[in-house]
Amino acid sequence: MSHKGKTADRFRYSDVVLMLFSIGLLIMIGSFFGGRDTQSRAPARELVSSLGLSDLALFTEARYLRHLSQADLHSAFQDHPVSFDHFPGGSLVMPRLIGITEGVDHENMD
Amino acid sequence: MxxxxxxxxxxxxxxxxxxxxxxxxxxxxxxxxxxxxxxxxxxxxxxxxxxxxxxxxLSDAPEITVQRVIMGRHALIEHTDLDVVSKIRGARHARGRLWGYFYDTANGANYTLMVPDKVHTIKQGQVQIGAGVARARDLKKGKFLFLTTNRGKLFKLQVSGILSTESELVSSDLVLMSEQDYRNFFRLPSNVYTDLVLNVRNSREVTKIAEKISAVLPDSRVITRDDILRxxxxxxxxxxxxxxxxxxxxxxxxxxxxxxxxxxxxxxxxxxxxxxxxxxxxxxxxxxxxxxxxxxxxxxxxxxxxxxxxxxxxxxxxxxxxxxxxxxxxxxxxxxxxxxxxxxxxxxxxxxxxxxxxxxxxxxxxxxxxxxxxxxxx
Structure with a gap:
């Protein structure tokens, strides 16, 4: 075998590094084009549409967390006059600023 | 190079x-x-x-939901209000929904009890449950789900189906039952609903219809699909x-x-x-x-x-x-x-x-x- 052949066969760190980086970059770029699978959502969409569901079942610990979009601003504090929201999920949920249709302030209509 | x-x-x-x-x-x-x-x-x-x-x-959620509010709390809405909403020009498929919460003392879980629309008809004495409920109570199709009413009586319901695991993100805690069972379980009169939902013929008129509902039902709170998404x-x-x-x-x-x-x-x-x-x-x-x-x-x-x-x-x-x-x-x-x-x-x-x-x-x-x-x- 010639000297040139020996050089070509030699193990090089750069080959391994460049291969690993290429795989990592391909995974990263490939992940940008992943969200096209609409089939897997079909059963949930069908259920939302037919039952008229309005919320995700992510937090079931309190009623105002289970149906976030249906609860009003005060739901978290309704248990008694100086009640604080004490559910762990409540600390992660943003105070609800909507539920007020444009132009009509339903919260203050009473 | x-x-x-x-x-x-x-x-x-x-x-x-x-x-x-x-x-x-x-x-x-x-x-x-x-x-x-x-x-x-x-x-x-x-x-x-x-x-x-x-x-x-949730892009398929109801276009408009109408809740009755009494003393700042969500209250039951009456059938007569459904008639009022149905008559608003541009509103269509208005219907009353029956849904509520149930705290299961057996395992400390909260379920959402609901009556499905006419497409998912459920016979009296039967229930369809979400996969989360099935796991929590170790239930399979054909087994019985026992729930305790607010009067302490046992309510026996046969599981006629388990909702698909693919839909668990929206259905994990659901217990679907017939309208008669629901009313009996919560001792609800026949003329009330939890809330009303409706669609709007022209989607550009949603805000207008919401305003009209607020005008005819001043004690109500109107939630549009855009509100839910936001x-x-x-x-x-x-x-x-x-x-x-x-x-x-x-x-x-x-x-x-x-x-x-x-x-x-x-x-x-x-x-x-x-x-x-x-x-x-x-x-x-x-x-x-x-x-x-x-x-x-x-x-x-x-x-x-x-x-x-x-x-x-x-x-x-x-x-x-x-x-x-x-x-x-x-x-x-x-x-x-x-x-x-x-x-x-x-x-x-x-x-x-x-x-x-x-x-x-x-x-x-x-x-x-x-x-x-x-x-x-x-």
Whole structure:
């Protein structure tokens, strides 16, 4: 075998590094084009549409967390006059600023 | 070009050999780096895909929901109100919904009891349950679900079906039953509903119809589909913000750690630079070599951690975040998110984790590389 052949066969760190980086970059770029699978959502969409569901079942610990979009601003504090929201999920949920249709302030209509 | 590539490959060979000589230090640095990127990427990927999931799934939610409010609380709405809403021009398919909560003392879980519309007819004495309820009560099709009414009586219902696990994100805690069973269970009169839902013939008139409903039913609260979608949009933005703010402390510690590691060169590193200069390396060669060193560590850690975060969120259902989301709840849906990645978010994370590290290494190396080799070696 010639000297040139020996050089070509030699193990090089750069080959391994460049291969690993290429795989990592391909995974990263490939992940940008992943969200096209609409089939897997079909059963949930069908259920939302037919039952008229309005919320995700992510937090079931309190009623105002289970149906976030249906609860009003005060739901978290309704248990008694100086009640604080004490559910762990409540600390992660943003105070609800909507539920007020444009132009009509339903919260203050009473 | 070929020469340039070969030159870079040789520099990588030399750099990796150098990194392996200080194996423990560099692997430790990469581990901390990967850990920080993994946590940040997990939160970003999870909240973004959940936000997307909510917007897609809830795009089929009712166009308008009407709730009656008494003393600031959600109250039952009467059948006569349904007639009033049905007569509004532009409103269609108005119907009363029956749904409510049930706290199961047997296992401490909260269920959502609901009467389906006419498409999902359920016979009296039967129920269809969400996969979460089936798991919590160890139920299968044909078995019986026993619920205790508010009068302490047992209510026996046969499970006629379990809702698909693919829909668990919206149906995990659902118990669907017939209208008669629902009214008997909660002792509800026949003329009331939990709320009303309706569609609007022309989607551009939703706001107008909502205004009309508010005018004819002043004690009601009107929620449009856009309100629902905006609620989830803001919820996940807030949640992501809270988690990232909590992680801010960890990120700061990491920046200090990385700065400390990179901004000051050790004596052996300075000596190495001196030797390289003495054997004929130019300042630009040393800078390129050290640049490769910081790129290999930071980009390598980033790509590794990002891949792990991607697998964690989309193939292992973000199991590490589950305790945060679950709180005190007994039921938690087992769901697989459809991979949705925002390239801008990932690029921002890449920029803020890789660029500062690479930049921090350059100045001290340049300072060491321009000093006389003899001085450096001494």
């Amino acid at each position: 070929k020469i340039w590539i070969e030159r870079q490959r040789s520099l990588i060979d030399f750099t990796v050999a150098g990194l392996l000589r200080r194996k423990v230090r560099n692997l430790g640095l990469m581990a901390v780096y990967s850990c920080v990127v993994f946590i940040l990427a997990t939160v970003m990927l999870f909240t973004h895909s959940l936000r997307k999931e909510a917007s897609v799934l 609620t989830y949009e803001s919820l996940f933005s807030w949640r992501e913000g809270i988690l990232l703010a909590l992680l801010g402390g960890a990120l700061c510690s990491f920046i200090i750690f990385a700065w400390d590691k990179t901004s000051g060169l050790s004596a052996s590193e300075r000596q190495e630079i001196g030797i390289l200069k003495a054997v004929g390396w130019e300042t630009s060669d040393i800078l390129t070599m050290k640049l490769w060193e910081s790129v290999l560590i930071s980009l390598g850690a980033f790509l590794f951690a990002y891949t792990l975060a991607y697998l964690h969120v989309f193939y292992f259902s973000a199991g590490l975040l589950e305790p945060v989301l679950k709180g005190w709840a007994i039921l938690y849906p087992q769901f697989h998110l459809t991979p949705e990645v925002d390239p801008l978010q990932v690029m921002t994370l890449l920029f803020f984790t890789v660029f500062p590290y690479v930049a921090a290494t350059l100045v001290p190396i340049w300072r060491a590389a321009i000093i006389d080799p003899d001085t450096v070696m001494r």
